[in-house]
Amino acid sequence: MPPLASRLGTCPSFVCAAALSVLCALWSLPAKANDFEEFEAARMAYESQDYARSAQLFEGLVGGEVPRLTNRSLVLESQKYLGASCLFLNKLDLANQHFERLLRMDPEYLLDPLAFPEEVQHLFAQVKTRLEAERKAEDVARKREEDRLVRAKVERDRKEHERWDNLFHLAQAEEVHELRSRWLALVPFGVGQFQNGHEGLGLVFAVSEASLVAISVAAFILHDNLRGQNPAPNEIQNARLAERAFRYTNQISFSLFAVLAVTGVLDAEVRFQGTRSYERKRPLPPDLYGGPELTVGPTGASFRMQF
Numbered sequence: 001m002p003p004l005a006s007r008l009g010t011c012p013s014f015v016c017a018a019a020l021s022v023l024c025a026l027w028s029l030p031a032k033a034n035d036f037e038e039f040e041a042a043r044m045a046y047e048s049q050d051y052a053r054s055a056q057l058f059e060g061l062v063g064g065e066v067p068r069l070t071n072r073s074l075v076l077e078s079q080k081y082l083g084a085s086c087l088f089l090n091k092l093d094l095a096n097q098h099f100e101r102l103l104r105m106d107p108e109y110l111l112d113p114l115a116f117p118e119e120v121q122h123l124f125a126q127v128k129t130r131l132e133a134e135r136k137a138e139d140v141a142r143k144r145e146e147d148r149l150v151r152a153k154v155e156r157d158r159k160e161h162e163r164w165d166n167l168f169h170l171a172q173a174e175e176v177h178e179l180r181s182r183w184l185a186l187v188p189f190g191v192g193q194f195q196n197g198h199e200g201l202g203l204v205f206a207v208s209e210a211s212l213v214a215i216s217v218a219a220f221i222l223h224d225n226l227r228g229q230n231p232a233p234n235e236i237q238n239a240r241l242a243e244r245a246f247r248y249t250n251q252i253s254f255s256l257f258a259v260l261a262v263t264g265v266l267d268a269e270v271r272f273q274g275t276r277s278y279e280r281k282r283p284l285p286p287d288l289y290g291g292p293e294l295t296v297g298p299t300g301a302s303f304r305m306q307f
Contacts, residue, residue: 051088058082099127178276185268188261192268205264212257219250
């Protein structure tokens, strides 16, 4: 008998381990009486160091993807003994496989360091470390995938929100094409500038030309009122000064008006455009109020419609 098996046969803690196994099985979910009998028969073969027999019996209980046993505690104990038996038979791959099945059922499972020799403890620890590393890698990959899905959902919601913004903009505005008249550009007082969309320049021409016309008309009226008057000899000089002042004011203001009017007409003609396009607001239909709502929070983003 190899030294590993000899150490197992002389280890007094196996009695405690066997008793603990039976107590765990009885404490867990109910199992059939023949399941306990078959488990005890396989365990007795293991304790007798008949590892080929114990491996055969435990394989019949928990071998394959679906164990024949239904009691979870018995399944865990059977996988443990089956893995140890395979190790003693130098079937390392099978031992790894059964320890892995045990740890996938119960990742926190611990071997009694007094019930199993160092070789079994070492292999079991290796399998447990490998499975923990795999679970961590799976957790990282799952977290990365969840983050990717969250980002994709946020991007979809953002694009949907932009699409609704564009739809609302189109619903609220209409494009107007306005035809312009070249004849209207010949009208002074900034009319041509207003038509071309140069409101500021049009306002300057309008105010300036209107002021000059008003001054010219007022000077003409005052000058005309001097006609037919017979001033006294001592007032003739003052009357002549007033006549010249009104006449020059009328002429100068009218000349300036003419210059500004021609300048405004030339500017309007040079920068004339036959059509003008602009957007005009219009009210939304009642059934479009509310629209979509995009919210982003610590747990992700959500999109909903309000009516």
